[in-house]
Amino acid sequence: MDDCLAKKMEITVSEAEKRTGRNAMNMQETYTAYLIETRAVEAQSEGQCAPVDSLWRRYSEFELLRNYLSVTYPHIVVPPLPEKRADFVWHKLSADNMDPDFVERRRIGLENFLLRVASHPVLCQDKIFYSFLTQEGGWKEMVNETGFQLKADSRLKALNATFRVKNPDKRFTELKHYSDELQSVISHLLRVRARVADRLYGVYKVHGNYGRVFSEWSAIEKEMGDGLQSAGHHMDVYAASIDDILEEEEHYADQLKEYLFYAEALRAVCRKHELMQYDLEMAAQDLTSKKQQCEELATGTVRTFSLKGMTSKLFGQETPEQREAKIKILEEQIQEGEEQLKTKNLEGRDFVKSAWADIERFKEQKNHDLKEALISYAVMQISMCKKGIQVWTNAKECFSKM
Amino acid sequence: QDLSLPNGTPVDTSSPASSSSLLNRLQLDDDLDGETRDLFVTVDDPKKHVCTMETYITYRVTTKTTRAEFDLPEYSVRRRYQDFDWLRNKLEESQPTHLIPPLPEKFVVKGVVDRFSEEFVETRRKALDKFLKRITDHPVLSFNEHFSVFLTAKDLNAYKKQGMALLSKMGESVKYVTGGYKLRSRPLEFAAIGEYLDTFSLKLGTIDRIAQRIIKEQLEYLVELREYGPVYSTWGGLEVELSEPLEGVSACVGNCCTALEELSEDMTEDFLPVLREYILYSESMKNVLKKRDQVQAEYEAKLEAVALKKEDRPKVPTDIEKCQDRVECFNADLKADMERWQNNKRQDFRQLLMGMADKNIQYYEKCLTAWESIIPLLQDKPETK
Numbered sequence: 001m002d003d004c005l006a007k008k009m010e011i012t013v014s015e016a017e018k019r020t021g022r023n024a025m026n027m028q029e030t031y032t033a034y035l036i037e038t039r040a041v042e043a044q045s046e047g048q049c050a051p052v053d054s055l056w057r058r059y060s061e062f063e064l065l066r067n068y069l070s071v072t073y074p075h076i077v078v079p080p081l082p083e084k085r086a087d088f089v090w091h092k093l094s095a096d097n098m099d100p101d102f103v104e105r106r107r108i109g110l111e112n113f114l115l116r117v118a119s120h121p122v123l124c125q126d127k128i129f130y131s132f133l134t135q136e137g138g139w140k141e142m143v144n145e146t147g148f149q150l151k152a153d154s155r156l157k158a159l160n161a162t163f164r165v166k167n168p169d170k171r172f173t174e175l176k177h178y179s180d181e182l183q184s185v186i187s188h189l190l191r192v193r194a195r196v197a198d199r200l201y202g203v204y205k206v207h208g209n210y211g212r213v214f215s216e217w218s219a220i221e222k223e224m225g226d227g228l229q230s231a232g233h234h235m236d237v238y239a240a241s242i243d244d245i246l247e248e249e250e251h252y253a254d255q256l257k258e259y260l261f262y263a264e265a266l267r268a269v270c271r272k273h274e275l276m277q278y279d280l281e282m283a284a285q286d287l288t289s290k291k292q293q294c295e296e297l298a299t300g301t302v303r304t305f306s307l308k309g310m311t312s313k314l315f316g317q318e319t320p321e322q323r324e325a326k327i328k329i330l331e332e333q334i335q336e337g338e339e340q341l342k343t344k345n346l347e348g349r350d351f352v353k354s355a356w357a358d359i360e361r362f363k364e365q366k367n368h369d370l371k372e373a374l375i376s377y378a379v380m381q382i383s384m385c386k387k388g389i390q391v392w393t394n395a396k397e398c399f400s401k402m
Numbered sequence: 403q404d405l406s407l408p409n410g411t412p413v414d415t416s417s418p419a420s421s422s423s424l425l426n427r428l429q430l431d432d433d434l435d436g437e438t439r440d441l442f443v444t445v446d447d448p449k450k451h452v453c454t455m456e457t458y459i460t461y462r463v464t465t466k467t468t469r470a471e472f473d474l475p476e477y478s479v480r481r482r483y484q485d486f487d488w489l490r491n492k493l494e495e496s497q498p499t500h501l502i503p504p505l506p507e508k509f510v511v512k513g514v515v516d517r518f519s520e521e522f523v524e525t526r527r528k529a530l531d532k533f534l535k536r537i538t539d540h541p542v543l544s545f546n547e548h549f550s551v552f553l554t555a556k557d558l559n560a561y562k563k564q565g566m567a568l569l570s571k572m573g574e575s576v577k578y579v580t581g582g583y584k585l586r587s588r589p590l591e592f593a594a595i596g597e598y599l600d601t602f603s604l605k606l607g608t609i610d611r612i613a614q615r616i617i618k619e620q621l622e623y624l625v626e627l628r629e630y631g632p633v634y635s636t637w638g639g640l641e642v643e644l645s646e647p648l649e650g651v652s653a654c655v656g657n658c659c660t661a662l663e664e665l666s667e668d669m670t671e672d673f674l675p676v677l678r679e680y681i682l683y684s685e686s687m688k689n690v691l692k693k694r695d696q697v698q699a700e701y702e703a704k705l706e707a708v709a710l711k712k713e714d715r716p717k718v719p720t721d722i723e724k725c726q727d728r729v730e731c732f733n734a735d736l737k738a739d740m741e742r743w744q745n746n747k748r749q750d751f752r753q754l755l756m757g758m759a760d761k762n763i764q765y766y767e768k769c770l771t772a773w774e775s776i777i778p779l780l781q782d783k784p785e786t787k
Contacts, residue, residue: 178640181640182637182640185633185636185637185640186637188633188636189630189633189634189637192626192629192630192633193630195626196623196626196627196630198626199619199622199623199625199626200623202619202622202623203616203619203620203623206612206615206616206619207616209608209612209615210609210612213605213608213609213612216605217601217602217605217609220598220601220602220605223748224748224751224752227752231755367641367643367644370644371644371647371780371781374647374648374651374780375777375780375781377651378651378654378773378776378777378780379777381654381769381773382770382773382774382777385766385767385769385770385773386766386770388762388763388765388766389763389766389767389770392759392762392763392766393759393763395755395759396756396759396760396763399752399755399756399759400752400756402748402751402752402755
C-alpha cells in the first residue's frame, strides 16, 4: 500500500464545464467535461510545490477506463463509477444530468473513483490508468490497442443466465448471494430515504406559513404584536433550514450508492469464478469423453451410444487406416486438452487465491467506510435536532414576551 | 373586607366560613390583580354510562367555596355535556350584556371521531373545565343563580323543568327583547372591536388550517419513517461487523417515530381544540355586539319618535330613560368584559404558543438523545479475535 499511486500523487477532479461538440453521428451534443489535476507529492523542500498537470475528460472516458480495468483485472473488485443518470431522486432534486447540483455531486464521485483506483495496490500500477491521468491526447486509441474488448467475457453481462456448475468454491457462491441481497437492501433503503426526505421537506416548509400569518395577526394586536412578529421570523428560519439539511444528506445517499454499485462489482468477481469453474468443468468433461472415444476406437468396444457408432454398425465398419487416423487425432486432442486443463486448473486456483485476497481487502474497506457513513449520518441528525431545538427555543422566548 | 361587584352591589360575606379557613384556601392568582379567590371549580373523572336508550359520558364537577351564597363549603356533582350546554344557554339569556365563554363543539361527526375514545373525552374534559373556570373568574357571571344551581343541585333536571320561575338575589337582568331596530352607525370603539374580532377569527382560522396541514405532513413523514427504520435492521441481518451499528440505527429511527407520534398527538389534542374554542368565542362575541347595536338602535328610535311628536319635556316617559340605562349598562359591561377578555386571551395564547414550542423542543430533544446515544455504538472497534 505504501507503493500505491495515491501516496505519490495528488489527484483531484477540480472543475466541471459544459461543452458542446459533435458526436459519432455528427450530431450536435452537449456534455460535461471534468478537469483532472495531478501533482507529484515529493518531499517538498522549503515550501516548494510541484507543478500541477491537468487535462479534461468526459464521463464516457471514465466508463472506458473502468471497462478496461474490469476486463483486465477480473479478480479485483473494481471501484464503481458514480451513477450515469440521477436515480433515487426526491421531488425537489432534479433528474436532469445537466443540473448543476447533479454535476457537482458527480464531480465528487469521479474524484472519489480515481482516488479509490489510485490507492488500490494492484490497480494503481496500471499504465493505462496512469496515462488516463496524465496523457490527454491519444489515450482512447491506446486503450483500444490493448485489445481488451476481445478478452471481455460477454457472458459476464448476461446476469441472469445460469450455468450449471458442479463444484464452485462455496465461499464465492455465498458471496454472490450476499452481493445480491446487499444490492436489494441498499436499493430499498435509498428509495425509502428519498421518500422520507420528500416528506420532511413538506413538514418544514409548511411552517413557513406561520411566519406570514403571525405577521398579519401582530398588526391588530397591541401587547402581543412584537412577540408574534418575532416568533414568525423564527418560523421562517425554521422552514428555510431544511434545504441545507437535505443537501448534506445527499452526500450520505451518495456514500450508500457507491456501495450499491460496489455490490455489482463484487458480484462480477463471483460470476467470473463461476464461469471459470464452468469452463474448467466443461473442459474436463470434454477431455473425459474424448478419452472414452479413443479407448472405444482402440479396443473396438462400444460402451457408449454414439451416432457414429450406430451408423458404422448400419453402414459398415471403417477401415483400420481410417480408425488409426482418428485415434491419432484424438490422442493429439487429448494431449492438448490435458495441457489446457492443467492451465485452466492453475488459472482457476490463482484466480480464487488472488480474488479472495482482494475480497478480504474489500470487506475491510466496506466495513470501515460504511461505519464512517453511519457515523456521519448520525452526526447530521444530531445537528438537525440541535437546530430544531434552537429555533423553537427562540420562538418560545418570543411567545413568552407576548 | 368588603367585596363588591364592579357595578357597586355589595356582596354579603358574613358566612360561617371563618377568615382563617378562607386564608387556607387562598390561591393567589395574577389574573385577578390581587383579588382573593373564594370559588374553585374543577371538572374531572369522566365516566361512561350505558343505558337502554343511550350511552353518554358524565364528568365530576367539584366546587370549593367560602361564598355566602353557598350553603356548604364543598360540592361534588356529576354533569353531562347537555347540562353544560343548558348552563351556557341560561347564561346567555340571563346575562346578555356579558361575554359568555364558549363550549367545545356539540356535534361530532360519527364515524370520523370516536366519541368515547380516551383522547376525545380528555380533550372535551379540559375544554369543559376551562369553560367553568372562565365563568368562575368572571365577577358577574360567577354569581349567577343558574351557575350556582349547576354546581350544587343533586337533581339538575328537576331545576331545569322549573324554567325561569326563580328570582335571583342579585336582581334578574331585564330580558332584552328587541325587535327589528336598525342601528345607523356603530360607535367607533365598538366598531373597532367588531373589526378586530373579524380579523382575529380570520387569522385563527388560518392558523388552524396550517396546524392541521403540519399534522398531516408529519403523519405522512411518520409513515415513511416506519418503513425506513426496519430496512437498516434487514441490512444488519446480512452483515457481521456492521450488524450492531445497523441495528442501532434502526432502533434510533424507531425512537424518533415514537417521539413524532407523541408530538402529533399533543398538537391534535391540546393545540387545535383551544384554537377552535377561540374562534367560537369570537363568533359569540360578535353576536353580543349585534345585540348591543339592537339596544342602542331601540333607544335612538324612541328618542327620534319623541322628538317628532314634540311632546313637552316633563312628559319624557321613563321608557326612554330605561332604554338609555340599558344602553349605558350594556356598553359598560361589554367594555369591561372586552378588557378582561383581551387580557385572558393574551395569557391563553401565550400559554398555548409556548406549549406548542415546548412540545416541539421535547420532540427534538428525544430524537437528539436517541442519536447521541448510538454514536459510541457506531464508533466501537470490533474485538480482535
